[in-house]
Amino acid sequence: MAKTLSSTERELLAGLLGFNPCSAAYQRLEGSSHNLLRFTLRGDLLVARWPKTARPGAIWWRELSVQQLAAQHGLAPHTLALQADNQSTLLRGADPLRLGLREVAKLLQQCHQLPKVSQKLDIAHAFRYWFESCQHLHRPWTAQANQQKAEHAALKFSEFETRLVQSHGDCVATNVLQLGNRVVLIDWEYHCLAPRWWDLAIYAESQQLNSDATHDLLQNYCQAQPSRETRSQLKAFRTIYAELAILWHCATMHAPNHYQTP
Known part of the structure; x- marks a missing residue:
């Protein structure tokens, strides 16, 4: 668990949540081209996601639209919030799992x-x-x-x-x-x-x-x-x-x- 957040992480979360979170338990997850930060806030499990490198805006929005389509069919998590400047998203209830x-x-x-x-x-x-x-x-x-x-x-x-x-x-x-x-x-x-x-x-x-x-x-x-x-x-x-x-x-x-x- 990460006890402290970097200034970038705090800025991203503040932009997504609308306030500076003071929650205690954060976990940085391994991703490919994205950073994933999992944490619990007011009883909800949340995952913040943003690319490690800059992505063209149009490509990101197309990706997000397909994810939202999948979410409507129950195959992807719904997005709670967007921070377009940093191309970051906040997802609810997504928890890494090794599936059968x-x-x-x-x-x-x-x-x-x-x-x-x-x-x-x-x-x-x-x-x-x-x-x-x-x-x-x-x-x-x-x-x-x-x-x-x-x-x-x-x-x-x-x-x-x-x-x-x-x-x-x-x-x-x-x-x-x-x-x-x-x-x-x-x-x-x-x-x-x-x-x-x-x-x-x-x-x-x-x-x-x-x-x-x-x-x-x-x-x-x-x-x-x-x-x-x-x-x-x-x-x-x-x-x-x-x-x-x-x-x-x-x-x-x-x-x-x-x-x-x-």
Whole structure:
């Protein structure tokens, strides 16, 4: 628990709450591109969220609108307050939780039934963008190899051109929270239209699920024994995500690749 807050944290909370909070128990949570501060105020569990780096305003508002759509369907926490200058939000009742595979599968199943409001994920562009964002010494492979990976990923995604779903786009464990008696997703900045395998692959790969756990995830999601084709599809998308995650790590952490390059 954090006993004291930084001046930035106090300023953000004061802007969101409308007053300077004197609550005692704060907890800083690990996030990817966002800071998360959890605390209890007047009996309510609240989470303040703001990016670690500046985000373009339009992108942030689009992310927030999709989160609010998900909240209307019970799949995301409602926003209590906004501080647009710092692109921060205040969420009620969101509590980090390590969920079982059944709960995660059900959450993704419901997410994929949301109205299709996002743009289609350009996976080839994602490979090129993160590769170009890497410092030359930190790039895990050559430009030619990256182009081949981008083309392979685009070809795989094109197989599902007519079967895209509303995807969260960053379904890692830290973005899955407990909200009362249900589970929700936060951090919708990578929302997109994508094959249903994309979210499943992100969760499975980021959690390094073994074959048995992967089988359970698919069985709960499909509500049937996963076929060989189903397992093969998830494996292919896991490989694509693993490679993209390596690029993201090298670009955002400004460090060489610490993973084994596929």
